[in-house]
Amino acid sequence: MTVAESQTLTFECETGNYHTFCPISCVAWLYQKIEDSFFLVIGTKTCGYFLQNAMGVMIFAEPRYAMAELEEGDISAQLNDYEELKRLCTQIKRDRNPSVIVWIGTCTTEIIKMDLEGLAPKLESEIGIPIVVARANGLDYAFTQGEDTVLAAMANRCPDKAPVTETAKNDANAIQKLLNFGKKKEEVAQEESEYKDHPPLVLFGSLPDPVVTQLTLELKKQGIKVSGWLPAKRFTELPTIEEGYYVCGVNPFLSRTASTLMRRRKCKLIGAPFPIGPDGSRAWIEKICSVFGITPVGLEEREAKIWENLEEYVKLIRGKSVFFMGDNLLEISLARFLVRCGMTVPEIGIPYMDKRYQAAELAMLEKTCIEMGVPLPRIVEKPDNYNQVQRIYELKPDLVITGMAHANPLEARGINTKWSVEFTFAQIHGFSNARDILELVTRPLRRNNNLKDLGWDKLVKEM
């Protein structure tokens, strides 16, 4: 009877006393992704201190981000916000000349109610650089949700009319065309024919360029053309989004971006599991195909082949248990993949659970658990780290995926841990990167296997 009970996912909500990164950390990967951008975080020393410590050595590479550090005069409104921001943005324009300045609003700007959305358009027209405002603050969001706020703001900046057509462009570039002996046109025509006829598809979510290429090619194999990515490599290359376009997310934390695309840009959202793990990648492609009425080819073989190559890693974790403390919203997808690998998951902590945006992923998790014959995990939204640690002591999971604040203390108590933030920065999407996920997941187990006979498991004295 307990089996029957555990056949539906349970959702709980705790106190929200958990450790995660501040959402302003998104500047660290977004400034690298969007090459002509400049991120200005409008906040205090606390924000700056977090960024400089969390980003480690990256800070020394002359980053295209900076703090607009608020001083007492700003807080008490003795200084004029508009004049202050104008002074700093003019300086940024002079020194770096970016194509866009992204203002990251913080807790402080929320509390003192600095009207960033109101100031931006005025300043934008005055200095001639687009200013995008994202409120990525710790009052409302956790870690990766920072990217969501930035992309949601950027979604409004995507051009809404397709640029001049291919032939018109060719005419304008007549000389270039001559130089190319018309060769290019042939190639383009040939390329076009490889795609099936379907409405334009734009994908959203910031991924490293190699992963973008991999996923784009993966869809190309099914005859699906990716018209654009939000974000693109450069702000000036943001994709066109017209009413009626299809959009699909690649990451589980992009619910605001998804709703902006649906409501403001009138796009149709393809709700699919996320392309994490070979199972997720296949389901993601199949879902897109099914929406476009395309019969996917070769996916089953492709997935089987990947699993075959993963066996060496899967062997290490089959039958083991993993506990997600929760801090980056990738938890559901990762848990689903690990269950498919043969692991059991007693608990999935997650900062925020959008059951609508993640619906397909949740359904797939449920299905996977049933197929693998393992109990369904309890999903704990806004977890309480203290309670979780007590549960970890009780459950003694084989692996805990957690933030850096808890990793060393848990290791010292003989519990294997994997630092969760690595999943955010590693390349984990698509068929070919499944190996990287397992490389991360198995690393503590492999390391501790090596040390197993030394008797060094518990390195704290019992109280």
Next chain:
Amino acid sequence: MKLAYWMYAGPAHIGTLRIASSFKNVHAIMHAPLGDDYFNVMRSMLERDRNFTPVTASIVDRNVLARGSQEKVVDNITRKDTEEHPDLIILTPTCTSSILQEDLANFVERAQIDAKCDVMLADVNHYRVNELQAGDRTLQQVVQFYIEKARKKGELPQGKTEKPSVNIIGISTLGFHNQHDCTELKRLMGDLGIEVNAVIPEGASVQELKNLPRAWFNLCPYRELGLMTAKYLEEQFGTPYVDITPMGVVETARCIRKIQQIVNAQGADVNYEDFINNQTLYVSQAAWFSRSIDCQNLTGKKAVVFGDSTHAAAMTKILAREMGIHVVWAGTYCKYDAEWFQTEVSEYCDEVIITEDHGQIGDAIARVEPSAIFGTQMERHVGKRLDIPCGVIAAPIHIQNFPIGYKPFMGYEGTNQITDLIYNSFTLGMEDHLLEIFGGHDTKEVITKGISAESDLSWTKDGLAELNKIPGFVRGKVKRNTEKFARERRIQEISAEVLYAAKEAVGA
């Protein structure tokens, strides 16, 4: 508003948390939004702490913004009290909470009614003080709290310890080499026949604080942390304090002489001169080093120094006074303590720079082109960019500045460590320079297979003799370059002439 990429000293609450988490069984609760508990990551990673950092947050979210924290903070305090049974909970405001202007003092009072532990509100203003000042203040606040508590209960012990004794004040978590300094200072006190009455805050229990007045004197090794406490104890109990940082041979001796004067004034009869003499001349290697020819080679070499007041001042004096190195400028980011720094170092360097702007420091380094830099991690990166070696002497620091091996900066072993640090920085610079003269950094073309310099070419007697005159550490490189030169020109035998021709060819 200020455009800032990097800062030397952290925000105020970090200072408070460093004090709270240094004590045993003290818990800090931050009144902060989600994500502000980054301190736990730093402590867990940098210090590789095996225990959970005793810091949690009472989260400020939308609801708090709209309706105030109400019961939340009080509940979080009493909850932590029952979960962990700490001796003290310090409610820590952050920059966010300080603009909310909630009555945190009132929460503390209410929580105190239910909680078994003591509850205290850290008294720091986020927009006026930085990490270092806040740490100093919090330590003083905690000490005052427990002294007054003991006094009220009549539990304050009377009189001094029988033998001369000391409180070492200012050792804290995430402090630069603090653990090692602490061990070294305890050893030094042992050698001087002085009992260590207490070390605070690191590893101390708040229950012990009432015993602080029993010490004959207080030692404040760090300028940034502990002075407020020492001054408070002096004002309350007349306990004298020594604020001379025992870093470097001369300053260590000065610190010991001051201790001698203080304990003798209280009736002891000690003379440390022989000890100082013996340590200086025969035990510590630093004095001997400054006499050796290695150090002679450093004479007049240019260096710049930047860091917190304590370390930058001490390093400047060591470089200039003990090694004859030319300190072009010395600087600190402790702007609030500029006057002290100025008087300490002005006779040992050409220029004093007081700034929190790392860009200004980077420019000042580029302008001077020193042979070595002694600074923080930021200056190390500037050095990398400019190809100038850097010894790290102060926070902000990375994980590699929390070494597992014993590396104090203070006391006599500290002088040895500092000597190595300085000498290694300069030698590396020199080596680099020689490599440059004798033909660049990287040999990109393969000359012979394998790394060994054995080859089919023969060297004449005078050629070999010349080769052997070249300093050992670049000899292999010079040999390879010369042989490459010879091979290209089909020269079979390498003479001294060929060697110099090769050197010229490379130089051209």
